[in-house]
Amino acid sequence: MPSTISLAGTKADIAVTVRRAIFGPIALALHSVILGVLVLGILAVEYELAFVEASLLYLFTLGVFHRFVLEVLFREAPIATGEIAEYVSSDLLRFIRHPTAVKAEDLLEGAIRSPRGTFVLAELGIAAADMREATQILKDTDPTLVLQSAKELLPKFQSPRIAAPHILAALHGTSGGHFVSLLNQADLSADDLDRILEWEALHEASRRKSGSFSPASLKSFGGMGRSWVMGYNKILDELTEDLTAQALSRAPRGTILHKQEMETMGGVLTRSINHNALILGRRGAGRWTMLLSYTAVLRERELASGSPLSRVLLLKTQRLLSGTDRPDHDFLKALQHRDTGRYVIVIRDLGLLLGGGDARLMGVLMKLLESPNISVIAIADTEEYHKAIAAHPGVDALLEHVLLEEISEKETMQVLMEEYFVLERSARVTVPYRALKTIVDAAGRYVGTAAFPGKAIDILREVVAAAKIMQPPVVTEAMVLKAVSVRAHQDVSAIGSTEREAYLHLEDELHKRIIGQQEAVRTLADALKRGKMQLGTRKRPIGTFLLLGPTGVGKTETAKALAEIIFGGSDRMIRLDMNEFSESVSIAEIIGGGTGVKGVLTRQIQERPSSLILLDELEKAHPHVLNLFLQILDEGHLIDSDGVKTDFRSAIILATSNAGSAAVQKIVGANPEISATDFRKQLIDTIVTAGTYSPEFLNRFDEVIVFKPLSLPDAVLVATQMISAVVATVQREKGITLKIDADALTAIATKGYSVEFGARAMRRAIQDTLETYLADRFLREPPKRGEVITVTREDLRI
Incomplete structure (x- = not known):
């Protein structure tokens, strides 16, 4: 025989009894008769004014009685005894069928049927039927233990009595893991449950204040x-x-x-x-x-x-x-x-x-x-x-x-909750907790041209207006992300199949563009995948990397390739030549100097938060400028002298440096077969010993990636890649097929390669040889579409 507890005779029970006596079916029929008599009196012209006044007074009296007597006297009255039953609110008890013998499953059923419990389950995205499955697990549970667990939660939620939300929260730890399983299915954590319960308490307080007869309304x-x-x-x-x-x-x-x-x-x-x-x-x-x-x-x-x-x-x-x-x-x-x-x-x-x-x-x-x-x-x-x-x-x-500085995301969430309560009454639209959470997170990351809470409120109002014409009228995360995407000028949807494939194959795509840097590309791709999936709590950019190595080995090309693969185009790369910021006053040019002129970097990130930032030749920047970027690496944002916050959490930062280039030849010369790992260690040790960068500075980056010098076979592959672009352009624009002889290709690669500068001169070598030859030939003998031209080394005069 399962244990029970009696809630009869408590103040909540008395309040429920009085409410049923005054607002129950029989009482409502009596009120209807009385109001009918008053309406008939109004229709009698002789006594019209008197009966109108009497009707209004009658309705006013009922409203005041319900608002003050039932809510203030019973709901907010102090608890005289320590009996656990006295802590149960009338809001909960009115949905419990047999208050004389209440079981644990009765408490759950009452919580589910209560409007406050319904609100919590709706925001959790949990169906009442799924929640009721826990009643089987609760059959042998002592209801007193459930109420005691709920009572312990009252100070946390600043509530005087146990209501439906507190019962649901108490069952989180007493339902044999059933509620935990439901939260997992909804992709919500215990912290999310706490936030929703706090939200519901705010919702209940807002509902009580909104009445025409509430003290707040009358006081105004x-x-x-x-x-x-x-x-x-x-x-x-x-x-x-x-x-x-x-x-x-x-x-x-x-x-x-x-x-x-x-x-x-x-x-x-x-x-x-x-x-x-x-x-x-x-x-x-x-x-x-x-x-x-x-x-x-x-x-x-x-x-x-x-x-x-x-x-x-x-x-x-x-x-x-x-x-x-x-x-x-x-x-x-x-x-x-x-x-x-x-x-x-x-x-x-x-x-x-x-x-x-x-x-x-x-x-x-x-x-x-x-x-x-x-x-x-x-x-x-x-x-x-x-x-x-x-x-x-x-x-x-x-x-x-x-x-006024921008408020925090937590404060913004509270503002959104209250804004939703206002919109809820007029628009009749449901906004689940996850949708509000998505608004705050996505707006914070991707909408940089406005501040919290305004930008989040604008998105909420937009999606609520869109949901009004939908059935059911519910705001979804997809609707939120669509609204944010318009403001961010990019698709910010959660990782879908296309983007997931792009990250899974990021290393392969980079290898197609970056020649001879297998270890560097693998390290970079792995770090970016970790950053994108946000394993752990990450408040920093998606990835921050220092690319070391001699010139002409593919560092800048890596940045261009990442911008195209991840952000969809080379126009999403913000390139800062750091030798232009070699003075301390350069900070004002980067972030704005308190004169109303926006900084070259902050302006672009505010407009397009998802961008790749390339800091080219980092070693040439002033130390104060370096400290500025260290703040971004550590905190993921900047606040300028006007108090404007710029969020870098959706950006990737690549800094290139030629530091240690002089030592590269010495290291490679001493051991031409040196492994990528040993080369990386020796180069970083040389840079630290020389005092160019400190170990603390290097540790601020997610990874320090070393690009090794290119070999001649690597240079041939680079030349092949660049020449393929020329061949494709000629085919597309003139309809002519070019075939480059192997000896010609090797000769071009040799001309554009050096051990010291890698393939830096390769593009110029292709212009001076292949493109010059083609220009001369097309001028002498204009080719016809469909013609095939073979280019030999002798043609190029190398």
Whole structure:
């Protein structure tokens, strides 16, 4: 006989009983009769107003009773005894059929049927039927142990009572591995389960706050009469829009971002002088949202303290500039009536105002900034600041800068959850947890032109709008990746069969392009496969490599080949010639120097995060520049002087170096048959001994790959590869078949090869011999399509 526990007589049980008595089937029938009588009274013209008032009062009373009596009195009342049964919430108990003898499987069934449990399972992607299979395993489980395990989770999720999510979480460790198996099938970890439970708690809090009779909703109506006494300023009201009502009408948010920045701005606005602020940040960083949050907090604090209320007004810049011939006169008249209250004027496009070039308006703006009763909050992104605002030092000096940095991925996830709750009520679309997680991860990696949380919210709104017309209306990971792909200008879908094949055969593809470097190519391909699959927690670029070796051995060609094979084209390679960055001031050119001008590297990575970065001749860069790239190797991102973060996690970084080239001939000369492994060790030891690079510096790269000198047979293969491209071009464009004699091929390869410079001169050798011969011949005897031309060594005069 399985053990049971009685939940009868608890406060939750009383709440369920009262709820059924007032909102059960019989009670609903009685309410219908009463409302029917009231409706009939309304239809009687003589008593219409009285019955309308009576109907509204009746409905209001029911709503208040349900919202406050049942939720506050029973759900939030303190627990008087230590009995485990008292910790069970009415939300859970109302879905348990027999509260006098509750079994462990009854707790599971109640959790599954509960709306809160349904929400959790939907976000996990687990069907209720699959979850119910655990009831067989729970038949011999003591329900008290399940409730005790659930109770231990309450502090973690800041909940006063046990609800459906806590039962499901407790079963994660008591269902004999069944729940773990279901999580594995959904490709979710225990940490993901915790995040979803936290999300559900946030969802429940949001649901309670959203009601018309909730304390938060009623509180926002407070102070209306007090705001009327501020007076009326007709001119200012025509030129502005009141933001206080807009801020208070927003759905209450549990996640408040940029709290420290809000406190800083609040301190600035309370000063007696210089009480103006400039909110700076990248597009998407949340500048406008922070302003609205501050506006709501300001009103709440003024109500609580009994202070005079401030009016936060958005300046209609366009109307000010185009709606009157005398903007300075209108502004001055508004200022003459500033004694009608305290104002905070918000200028969303200060750059436009300053760019108008109106000296009179500029003078009035300065008076506005210096006014004792008026504070100004301007909003601008960093680029607009440098282009327009910094050019007016008089204005800039009166604005205290409040810089908003990009929030973390964890904070972004919380913001997305709350945004989804708002969209859920209007769009009736389901967004599973994995879809939200994909938004944050993919946007963070591939969308570099905007900041969190804005870029993630934009993607969420887009996929929700797309899902509205689908059946079922559910956002999928594929929809998210499609939306991100448009913004990233590349396909960012999870590894599919085509991309998987490309990585599996990466070594073979590189061998087709890179001659004589078997060991180097194998090491490079293996490291890239590890980086792409992200074995372990990787917050760095996909792969970072230092390519050592003499000139002309294929280091740069390797970079070009990787860009084409992995990223789809040579245009995805960002090449930086490091001898152009030999001074410390070069850092500004690479990442931007705080003047609004974007850096040559950061701009390209922000636009196309999935790129190959080639740092050519690394040894010629200034040490400060080298330190800059070490930060990228270690942390996977850069933050410039404007606070803009550039993410390099989707990039591959190849640095080439000719360091130790002088020692190459000595090493090879001493042992022409030296193995690739021994050659690598001796060359690196020589470089470290010479002090060119320290062991610590070399260890920052995923791999240090040494390219050995090419032999003459290798050079022949390189020449064959290059000449094949010429042959293919002539065949395609002129319809002529070229056949290159073996002696001619060897002669060209010998001309373009040297032990010191490898095949560096090979392309020039082909131009000077084969291409020159063909040009002369085609001029003397224009060939016909379909003709076959054989080229001999004598033809090339080598």
